[in-house]
Amino acid sequence: MAEAVIVARQFDDAEQQRRASDLGMWVFLATEILFFGGLFVAYTATRLHDPQAFATASRLTNVTLGSINTGVLLTSSLTMALAVRATKLGLRRASIGFLCATAALGIAFLGIKFTEYVRDWHERLVPVLNFAHVGPHAGGVETFFYLYFFTTGLHAIHLIIGIATVAVVATMAARRRFSPDYFTPVELTGLYWHLVDVVWIFLYPLLYLVART
Amino acid sequence: MWSFPLHPPADSSLATRVDHLFYAWLALAGIVTFAIFFLIVYFSAKYRHDSRANRAMPSGATLRRESHRIEIAWIVTPLVLFLGMGFWAAGLYYAHAAPPADATEVYVVGKQWMWKIEHQSGQREIDELHVPAGRPIKLVMTSQDVIHSFFMPGFRIKQDVLPGRYTVLWFTADHAGEYHLFCTQYCGTDHARMIGRVVVLAPAAFERWLASGNASPSMAEEGKARFRQYGCSGCHGASASVHAPKLEGLFGRRVQLSDGTSVIADERYIHDSVMLPRKDVVAGYEPIMPSFQGQIAEEDLLEIIAYVKSLRDAKPGDIR
Amino acid sequence: MISHPVPPARTYVLVWVALLALLLVTLGSAYVPLGRINAAINLAIAATKALLVVFFFMHLRSAHSMLRIAATAGFFWLAILVGLSLTDFAVRY
Amino acid sequence: MSSVPLPLPRSYLEEGFSLWSWLATIDHKRIAILYAISITLFFFAGGIAATLIRMELITPAGDLVSADTYNKLFTMHGVIMVWFFLIPSIPSTFGNFLVPLMIGARDLAFPRLNLASWYLYIAGGLFTVGALVAGGVDTGWTFYTPYSTMFSNTHVIAAVCGVFVVGFSSILTGMNFIVTIHKMRAPGMTWFRLPLFIWSMYATSIIFVLATPVLAMTLFLVAIERFAGVGVFDPALGGDPLLFQHLFWFYSHPAVYVMILPAMGVASEIITCYARKNIFAYRSMAFAVLAIAIVGFLVWGHHMFVSGQSIYAGMVFSILTFLVAIPSAIKVFNWTATLYKGSIRFDAPMLYLLGFVGLFTIGGMTGLFLASLALDVHLHDTYFVIAHFHYIMVGGSVMAFLGAVHYWWPKITGRLYPDRWARFAAITVFVGFNLTFFPQFLLGYLGMPRRYHEYPPEFQVLNVLSSAGASVLAAGYLLPLFYLLWSLRYGPRAGPNPWRATGLEWQTASPPPVTNFATIPVVTAPPYQYSPLEDARRG
Secondary structure, eight states, X not given: OOOOOOOOTTOSSHHHHHHHHHHHHHHXXXXXXXXXXXXXXXXXXXXXXXXXXXHHHHHTSOHHHHHHHHHHHHHHHHHHHHHHHHHHHTOHHHHHHHHHHHHHHHHHHHHHHHHHHHHHHHTTOOTTTTOOOOSTXXXXXXXXXXXXXXXXXXXXXXXXXXXXXXXXXXXXXXXXXXXTTBOHHHHHHHHHHHHHHHHHHHHHHHHHOSSOO | OOOOOSSOOOOSHHHHHHHHHHHHHHHHHHHHHHHHHXXXXXXXXHTBTTOOOOOOOOOHHHHHHHHHHHHHHHHHHHHHHHHHHHHHHHXXXXXXXXXXTTOEEEEEEEETTEEEEEETTSOEEESEEEEETTSEEEEEEEESSSOEEEEEGGGTEEEEEOBTSOEEXXXXXXXXXXXXXXXXXXXXXXXXXXXXXXXXXXXXHHHHHHHHXXXXXXXXXXXXXXXXXTTTHHHHSTTOOSOOOOOTTOTTSEEEBTTSOEEEOOHHHHHHHHHSTTTXXXXXXXXXXXXXXXXXXXXXXXXXXXXHHHTTTOOTTOOO | OOOOOOOOHHHHHHHHHHHHHHHHHHHHHTTSOXXXXXXXXXXXXXXXXXXXXXXXXXXXXXXXXXXXXXXXXXXXXXXXXXXXXXXXXXXXX | OOOOOOOOSOBGGGSOXXXXXXHTOOOHHHHHHHHHHHHHHHHHHHHHHHHXXXXXXXXXXXOSSOHHHHHHHHHHHHHIIIIIIIHHHHIIIIIHHHHHHHHTOSSOSOHHHHHHHHHHHHHHHHHHHHHHHTTOOOSTTTTOTTIIIIIOOSOHHHHHHHHHHHHHHHHHHHHHHHHHHHHOOOTTOXXXXXXXXHHHHHHHHHHHHHHHHHHHHHXXXXXXXXXXXXXXXXXXXXXXXXXXXXHHHHHHHHHHHXXXXXXXXXXXXXXXXXXXXXXXXXXXXXXXXXHHHHHGGGOGGGGOTTTTOOHHHHHHHXXXXXXXXXXXXXXXXXXXXXXTTOOBOOOHHHHXXXXXXXXXXXXXXXXXXXXXXXXXXXXXXXXHHHHHHHIIIIIIIIXXXXXXXXXXXXXXXXXXXXXXXXXXHHHHHHHHHHHHHHHHHHHHHHTOBSSXXXXXXXXXXXXXXHHHHHHHHHHHHHHHHHHHHHHHHHSOBOOSOTTOOOSGGGGSXXXXXXXXXXXOOOOOXXXXXXXHHHHHHHO
């Protein structure tokens, strides 16, 4: 038997508590959108300012790894959605399995991303530390790579938090903490995970596909 | 005794028109504010809790209808009035946005914490701007370091002065006189000392003033010297062996770039070509020009730009 | 207790297939020289993918209207930020 | 299942007396007190900076402090007053205390998050105080690039970190309020039965949640640009300083409404209570706060009319700015109309709030001067702007804050303060405020730029007037500190409802019990059940 739902003292019942948590999460996600939004505006302005540099720089990113990584992350969203579904249906083993798959895909994403960073390092594309690109738009290329490392880095930090949360939730699932009546932590983790995915969905064309022709 | 002026001395037709706008706002805002203050005081006195005023209100439906009418009235009336004033102000701003074609150009460089000004004739001044009365003056301004702002309260105008960009401010002074010049964008320690004078002279007196300075070469001539000093002529001169774009007749022309786009060769283009030469490469040329970022002062660059401008009607080979 | 409707697993898989297909389309289109249209296509596809994730994986399609408003607000305010700053950037550069 | 203990008659103040019982509390009322103490400390820290600024400006020469010290003083004044006093002032204290009480809830939706937001506030405060102790910051509260990223030699990164952290405190508070107002209302408490203070908290929270993250990102970018020398704001690095200004004002203009919307909420509560009359046009008052919060996001470019942004952007932002003036005007008209046929008493809170309406009107009207393009070209960055926003933020927000302190003091502490002293303080603040800031409008039109350590001698008379007024204002601010603290011990006990007000918060004990209500109230009527006729009959 799953444990009884614990209702905090400020709430009337479990339903009110669940709805409050859902809304809280969505409001938090709106905040996240605006947080990354500031970065997108910086990107847009800088790109309009020096479009040629962004085209040049984007060609220097590794589109193969970037595209594979996008596929990995999209797949992790699928497993996350399935994990939430399994939890709601009370399928504990399936739920744990999908959560672990999600975390594994997240780690795979980070691994590929790390490989990319290493390549960028060898190609001397890391601003400040070893940037040595020469060419007609070197300054703008450096700015692009600054934004590239900043946005992907910030995204990676979000993903690491996501992986840690998924691990915690998976442990909770293993300890039979969830039931068809109580699955809020899984659901909220899922929402967060998908939003991190959505951020990447926009980053991918803006960083890798600026001018491939 | 001192006198209390409400506005600084006005010395341009724009200044007078801005003052009119100000007084119109003062009147409108004054009426609205006074009406509200009056009502607050009047109601407060009349409906004190111990007064015997009539407090009976109309019945529900009447009250609702009445208050809807009142509400619509005080939404629509201020909206129309405020927007009207807004369009007036925007119109005045827009009309004054573009300088007239025949304006005399004066170059301004802001740096922590002084204004360096150079006239086309080569006359230089610091923290002072001498201009003739009755002639439109166009200030082409840039900054060597942080953002400054060129504020002349006597003419009711200011404009931020940005690094890496040229901004423009223009005015026509009506009468001879002296006016304040302030930096209004906070720029560091001596921000408050980045002030000076605008001296408006009668045209004849202005000519005398221009002539009185130790006979300096014109800005374009100075620019020519800088052009040599910084080694520009080595590549862009007539006898150069390096394949570099010719600058004769360049200014104001449309230039095709290597990436297929084109730009008008204005001050900003020349500035960027010197500071960020790899940004806009002319079609048919190799990106071999070194950057002069950090090696050339903004005021020297302005002289070089003046020189390139003076070559507007020159023929290839005129640069020696 | 209110029952929580659970979509079939097939829906999720179909959405996932659509996402991967869109990924391939956006990648492929990037190699077709279309000038400025390329960027527009990329962004349109990214927006479509994001909508798929938000609607199906995040269940916004069947969510309480308040949650939809919260989600819309985030994107709407981002549009304000981008749109009004473009009144400057798009004209000035 | 749920096990809510029966509420004890003990008040929230008697729940525990140890320091730990305060520092680890998750009771919204205690967290409100923690905030109240912290923002008061910051208010006086910012006030000391203001005092030194006004003393320096008595003479045209820069003779009291050095130019660098002066620059650090106005930066400290701005940073502290904006982020550590004004923005959290009413929401974090009265919002925290009153939101659950006014809607009939036991607490906010996320009490732990609420405590976390106070700790974030303190952490941000420590960073900032650290930057000040270590030598100060001289960028101005606006942190304009490239001065802040390249040229300033002061502790910009620490200050920026402080503001970054305190931003997350705002975000958490905003999330908490939004969820609480949506999900925790008592039975029968429909949206149009909410007190207008709750509406204003809701509108404020929208701004917290949607604007603050942009500021956080912007300051993050500034810190990196300063630290690593690569970035998007400095033209020398290929960036654009106007990008910073756009991002900064996208937050900072709505942040101005964060400061004024809660004050508007307070005004609606207090004016109705002391006029014994229901608010005029409740619905348009509610929609007006939402309109201000939303349209307030569309006008940030009016801070940049002379910055070098495109003239088209300038015109778009100017016209949009006039639109946001309308809901503010509606509110002022409606408060005035509320007085009509009321039964008005002039207790201290009412005096503060009538002062608020007057000063806010002047501040708002002068804001329209600044929204007018051609006029702003002259007025931008002069003392006219300083006077304008102090009328809004000090004349408006701080007056309303003090009014709220007096109005809810008996509810929070269970004690009454000496009203005669309070009225005297209210009048002193009003007079002192006008003496301080009205001359600055004149200075501004005459052309005196802001952030000037020295100035031409012709501006001295008005500056001396302003500084003299500041001393009156300072006295007005210090007075309540004494009689309010006095009342904690010697003030007579207040009943549950000393003002005969009609909000839910007045239906429980003063101070309220830990769970706020013995039983959750059921709401059957709109707010503001006042009857001036009946009141006048009582005499």
